[in-house]
Amino acid sequence: MLLRAVLLLSLTLSVAACGDNRLNPFNWFGNDREQRVRVDPDAAAGTPSDPRSLVSEITQLSVEQTTSGAILRATGVTPVQGYFDAELVLAEINNGAIVFEFRAAPPVGQPTPGLQTIVAGVDLTNGELAGIRSITVIGANNRRSVSRR
Known part of the structure; x- marks a missing residue:
């Protein structure tokens, strides 16, 4: 019985140590992939109901599994400092x-020159993720995607 428990523990730790292995139970969604795109400037600018603009570029995308679903977290870059209300x-x-x-409100008043890194996340329940194989986040100049293995 003890030997069986030790073998099971060893196997689990061996699989978990393999970062990109499809057998890894901790590897829920894979690494993010980037695709360069150019979004229509009117769509990037927002709508009357949501005047926030698309973040210039998505630099990182991750999905972290939780007991109730997952947290989707995106990091983006804006062309000047002062963007807020990211979502x-x-x-x-x-x-x-x-x-x-990935939308954020532009700075109010005179913006400060320089790039700004901004992070936003959303909590997704297991019900919302049921049947979902890929998640994509769109910025003005690129999009990033993660897929289930």
């Missing part, structure tokens, strides 16, 4: 894919 806004759910737009 991942649901854009669409279609055929096992969920798409978010």
